[in-house]
Amino acid sequence: MNGLFDPSGPKVYSIPAGANFLAELTRTLAEETGLKDHPEALADALIYVPNRRSERALGFALHQAAGGTACLLPNIRALGDLETDEPPPSAEAALADLPPVISPAARIGELTQLVMRYFEHTGRHMSAVASLAAARELARLLDQAALSGEIDWGALDQMVPNAQLARHWQQSLEFLDIITRQWPAYLQNTMQMDPYARRLEAARAMAAHWQTAPPDAPVIIAGSTGATPASRLLMQAAMAMPNGLIVLPGLDTDLDARTLEHVSETPSHPQFTLARTLKALGLKPDQVAPWPGLTESDLRVARQRLIHQALAPAQSTADWTANLARISPDADSAAFVRNAVDGLTVLDAADDTQEALLTAMLMRETLEKDGQTAALVTPDAGLARHVSAMLKRWQIDVSPSAGWPLSQTNPGSLVLLVAEWMLDPSHPVALMAVLQHSDSKFQKETVECLDKDFLRGPRAWQSWDALVAHIHKPIEQASHRRKISAQDKAAVIDLIDQLSGILESAPVDPDQALSGGDWYRQLTDLASALANAPQPWAGEGGSALSTLFRDLTDLTAPLGAQVPALWNELLEGEMRLKTVSTGAIHPRLVIWGPLEARLQTADRIILAGLNEEVWPAQPAAD
Numbered sequence: 001m002n003g004l005f006d007p008s009g010p011k012v013y014s015i016p017a018g019a020n021f022l023a024e025l026t027r028t029l030a031e032e033t034g035l036k037d038h039p040e041a042l043a044d045a046l047i048y049v050p051n052r053r054s055e056r057a058l059g060f061a062l063h064q065a066a067g068g069t070a071c072l073l074p075n076i077r078a079l080g081d082l083e084t085d086e087p088p089p090s091a092e093a094a095l096a097d098l099p100p101v102i103s104p105a106a107r108i109g110e111l112t113q114l115v116m117r118y119f120e121h122t123g124r125h126m127s128a129v130a131s132l133a134a135a136r137e138l139a140r141l142l143d144q145a146a147l148s149g150e151i152d153w154g155a156l157d158q159m160v161p162n163a164q165l166a167r168h169w170q171q172s173l174e175f176l177d178i179i180t181r182q183w184p185a186y187l188q189n190t191m192q193m194d195p196y197a198r199r200l201e202a203a204r205a206m207a208a209h210w211q212t213a214p215p216d217a218p219v220i221i222a223g224s225t226g227a228t229p230a231s232r233l234l235m236q237a238a239m240a241m242p243n244g245l246i247v248l249p250g251l252d253t254d255l256d257a258r259t260l261e262h263v264s265e266t267p268s269h270p271q272f273t274l275a276r277t278l279k280a281l282g283l284k285p286d287q288v289a290p291w292p293g294l295t296e297s298d299l300r301v302a303r304q305r306l307i308h309q310a311l312a313p314a315q316s317t318a319d320w321t322a323n324l325a326r327i328s329p330d331a332d333s334a335a336f337v338r339n340a341v342d343g344l345t346v347l348d349a350a351d352d353t354q355e356a357l358l359t360a361m362l363m364r365e366t367l368e369k370d371g372q373t374a375a376l377v378t379p380d381a382g383l384a385r386h387v388s389a390m391l392k393r394w395q396i397d398v399s400p401s402a403g404w405p406l407s408q409t410n411p412g413s414l415v416l417l418v419a420e421w422m423l424d425p426s427h428p429v430a431l432m433a434v435l436q437h438s439d440s441k442f443q444k445e446t447v448e449c450l451d452k453d454f455l456r457g458p459r460a461w462q463s464w465d466a467l468v469a470h471i472h473k474p475i476e477q478a479s480h481r482r483k484i485s486a487q488d489k490a491a492v493i494d495l496i497d498q499l500s501g502i503l504e505s506a507p508v509d510p511d512q513a514l515s516g517g518d519w520y521r522q523l524t525d526l527a528s529a530l531a532n533a534p535q536p537w538a539g540e541g542g543s544a545l546s547t548l549f550r551d552l553t554d555l556t557a558p559l560g561a562q563v564p565a566l567w568n569e570l571l572e573g574e575m576r577l578k579t580v581s582t583g584a585i586h587p588r589l590v591i592w593g594p595l596e597a598r599l600q601t602a603d604r605i606i607l608a609g610l611n612e613e614v615w616p617a618q619p620a621a622d
Contacts, residue, residue, distance in 0.1 A: 516556025
């Protein structure tokens with residue numbers, strides 16, 4: 001390990017865009033450490049990656065770099081980068097005497113209570129759901145402030161002199177008092193910390209520990225752009241260590257000082273975060289070394305240069321023709337551009353459906369070529385799921401890396417149907433939706449008989465007891481669409497009696513206000529009784545559903561007693577926000593978000609979903 005970890009050598013490297021980041025990273029690490037012959041070579045190393053999905057991808061890449069043989073993996077940790085919604089990890093907190101982190105559900109619940117108190121104090125009515133939505137926005141604002149690392153809440157009321165304040169601005173200042181004064185006081189009283197604030201303090205503790213006791217094993221920060229204060233702090237500490245390395249993704253090392261300054265003033269520029277990180281590290285782009293052993297084709301180099309020039313800040317484009325000639329070999333701009341776009345195809349789709357269909361067909365076409373791989377890269381989660389669904393037409397199962405909303409999984413959909421049915425158990429549509437669900441434990445033939453012979457037609461009942469009486473009528477007194485046998489009649493009666501017993505064990509009054517915890521407890525009991533065990537709690541979806549109900553109990557505690565319809569509305573909204581990874585990993589096709597694509601590549605890259613209001617994302621209404 002003398003070359004890569006030479007104390008006198010570079011500490012910061014870059015793997016260019018277009019290269020397979022993880023493959024190149026692990027290939028060089030395997031060569032430097034002799035991983036194929038010594039499977040324990042990296043066992044003591046510490047490697048930071050942007051998020052948890054990157055953790056899994058890096059582990060697999062190391063396995064491949066070791067020749068497919070078993071090896072002892074290093075300690076791989078997620079930084080909790082800005083682009084991911086995952087809560088930041090805090091393994092480093094063991095080095096500091098830090099209070100525990102407040103759970104996400106408890107955090108939203110307590111903020112909701114503070115919001116409700118604020119509106120009660122001002123004499124304005126705010127519904128429980130609206131208060132919850134406002135609390136979520138406050139939590140997001142707290143996270144953004146912690147991620148920026150440059151927010152001084154104490155200066156908020158000094159931004160504009162009081163004499164010039166509009167009424168709505170004054171009200172905003174009063175409302176933000178919740179997070180500038182009341183929330184810090186609550187955390188201090190309960191001895192807890194916000195997740196990103198705790199992450200920053202944990203990073204400071206780790207940096208101080210490295211300074212006093214540098215580890216003998218390698219410490220590598222790979223794939224992060226340094227988007228958070230904590231990641232930049234760890235990068236600074238890693239640079240000072242003998243075995244510390246930083247590997248940046250896709251840095252434009254040709255940026256001159258003037259363009260770099262313009263990029264640093266343009267937050268929407270793709271190199272903005274990297275430019276800010278270089279400033280924090282005290283480096284210029286040309287001081288960042290290329291990753292060892294990486295060979296780039298003329299096509300890839302030309303395309304990188306052309307794209308960087310195309311994305312140059314507006315202040316740097318006045319002399320774009322001269323810049324294009326400068327980066328062109330032999331000053332032949334036309335030949336340079338033709339070479340750079342060779343193999344690049346642009347398809348214009350009429351609408352979202354056609355865009356998804358074209359993408360799915362391109363991915364399917366890739367499978368016709370032996371060994372070829374394809375990746376769809378899109379920031380549009382809806383498009384990713386649409387393409388995944390279209391591929392199933394050809395029995396191709398490719399799940400988006402970001403997963404599916406919990407509401408679209410079998411466990412989630414069953415629970416939502418049961419929740420709707422609980423509001424009116426005798427409603428024929430709601431009842432049949434539950435009984436016909438794929439996870440329902442009841443016989444399909446009996447359910448079909450109940451539907452065709454007893455529930456179809458005008459609804460002659462308005463309560464569960466009346467429905468039971470309707471089904472228990474003798475055959476000769478009942479009106480049926482077809483002749484029903486005594487055996488079928490007995491099976492339907494047995495089914496309806498089972499449902500009556502289940503409802504008696506979890507009595508529901510849709511007009512009675514009750515706490516969220518009580519409502520969700522009844523809902524879980526009913527869902528368990530209606531489903532084939534171990535559904536709906538098995539698999540990734542079941543695990544996520546179980547966690548969601550635990551969090552909802554904490555989250556709804558401050559809202560007090562509410563009617564069940566409100567709790568159902570909240571449940572459906574929370575399920576849409578929670579994603580679950582489903583389906584097996586396809587060996588040759590993948591659907592990635594921008595963060596995963598930054599670290600990997602494929603033979604065919606399909607970039608889609610870059611439409612107005614999707615990318616760049618529109619700012620929130622607040």
